[in-house]
Amino acid sequence: EVHLLESGGAVVQSGGSLNISCEASGFDFGSYAMNWVRQAPGKGLEWVAGLRSRDYWTDYADSVKGRFSVSRDNSKRLLFLYMKNLTVDDTGLYYCVKKFSLEVDAFDFWGRGTQVTVSS
Amino acid sequence: SHVLTQPPSVSVAPGQTAKISCGGSATELISVHWYQQKSGQAPVLVVYDNFGRPSGIPERFSGSTSANTTTLLISGVEAGDEADYYCHMWSNPLQQYVFGSGTKVTVL
Numbered sequence: 313e314v315h316l317l318e319s320g321g322a323v324v325q326s327g328g329s330l331n332i333s334c335e336a337s338g339f340d341f342g343s344y345a346m347n348w349v350r351q352a353p354g355k356g357l358e359w360v361a362g363l364r365s366r367d368y369w370t371d372y373a374d375s376v377k378g379r380f381s382v383s384r385d386n387s388k389r390l391l392f393l394y395m396k397n398l399t400v401d402d403t404g405l406y407y408c409v410k411k412f413s414l415e416v417d418a419f420d421f422w423g424r425g426t427q428v429t430v431s432s
Numbered sequence: 433s434h435v436l437t438q439p440p441s442v443s444v445a446p447g448q449t450a451k452i453s454c455g456g457s458a459t460e461l462i463s464v465h466w467y468q469q470k471s472g473q474a475p476v477l478v479v480y481d482n483f484g485r486p487s488g489i490p491e492r493f494s495g496s497t498s499a500n501t502t503t504l505l506i507s508g509v510e511a512g513d514e515a516d517y518y519c520h521m522w523s524n525p526l527q528q529y530v531f532g533s534g535t536k537v538t539v540l
Contacts, residue, residue, distance in 0.1 A: 347529070357467070357475065357518050359529035373528055407474060417522040417529070418465035418480035425474060 314338040314421045316408045321426030329396040332426050334408030335389060339421075342386035345411040347419060348393050350428075352404040360406070361393060375401075398430045436464075436519050436532035443538045450506040452535045454519030463521060464502040466495065469534075470515045478517075479504060506537070514539050 320332035334346070347362040361382040362371045370382055381394040391408055405425040412418040437455040444450040454464060464482050467475035477486050479495040482502055492507045506513055519532040 349531075356516075356534040357469075357520075357531040359531065362529065371528060412477075412480060416480055416484075417463055418477055418520070419467075419475075420477050420480070420486060422474040422476070 314410065316410065316421060316423035318406060318408045318423045318426035321406065321428045323429045323431060324398055326399055326430055326432050328398050328430070329394070330398065330428060331392060331394045332406055332428065333393075334391040334423060336391065336408075336410070337389065339410070341389040344413075346382075346384060346391045347409045347411060348382060348391075349407045349409050349419070349422075350402075350404040351407070351425075352401075355404075358404075362411075363391070395428070398428075400430050400432050402428065403430045404428060435523055435526065435530045436521065438517075438519060438532040438535045440533070441536045441538065443540055444506075444509045445540045446509055446511065448509055450504075450509050450513070450537055452504040452506075452517050452519075452537065454502045454504070454532050455500055456502075456521075464495070464497075465520045466493075466504045467518045467520060468513075468515045469518065475518065509537075509539055511539050513537060 315337045317335045324330050345364045348360040350358050350360050363382045379397045383392045407425045408423040409419040410421040412420040466479040468478045469475040478489050478493045482497050483495045494505045496503045516534045518534045523530050
């Protein structure tokens with residue numbers, strides 16, 4: 313059974329930094345692209361960043377480009393998101409999500425999320 | 433701003449069919465995916481690549497496309513289908529994933 317467990321969420325001050333993690337199990341982690349999606353309180357879903365499995369190519373939403381960095385450790389089945397220069401607009405629940413397959417862009421498994429709150 | 437346009441809300445009586453539209457440029461609506469998010473829970477993939485249905489998703493959930501619109505159809509709506517529904521796709525022009533603004537489905 314696929315399982316994604318996020319951790320590391322916290323309350324940080326505006327301008328601060330934070331590193332959140334996702335521990336994966338139940339599938340061949342190293343063979344799948346992984347992504348981060350966030351959801352501000354009472355708002356919709358926003359894709360944040362993605363990391364391919366083979367060439368480690370990264371993609372970022374314009375809203376976080378230059379401030380966030382996604383990485384992975386396949387040997388430990390871990391996905392990371394390093395966030396710096398945080399603003400109140402970065403507040404939200406951050407989900408770790410698995411890409412369906414190489415050919416299908418959908419996100420087939422989601423974690424329960426870790427809460428990041430940026431205070432002014 | 434959202435590249436994908438969804439109606440804010442849809443109301444449907446039990447047993448009827450809910451239709452949730454997702455509008456965008458015809459050249460972009462190649463592979464659209466749909467997620468159901470119930471209150472307080474993580475999203476769940478219910479349709480992928482416009483028509484595909486993941487394992488474990490009831491046949492009541494299906495997708496259709498026409499012109500500049502992709503639609504999620506929920507037939508035989510049940511009270512348990514009340515949720516927010518989001519469309520999603522990879523945008524080649526933007527080189528980013530995009531989500532629609534979400535549609536709240538209310539079962540009357």
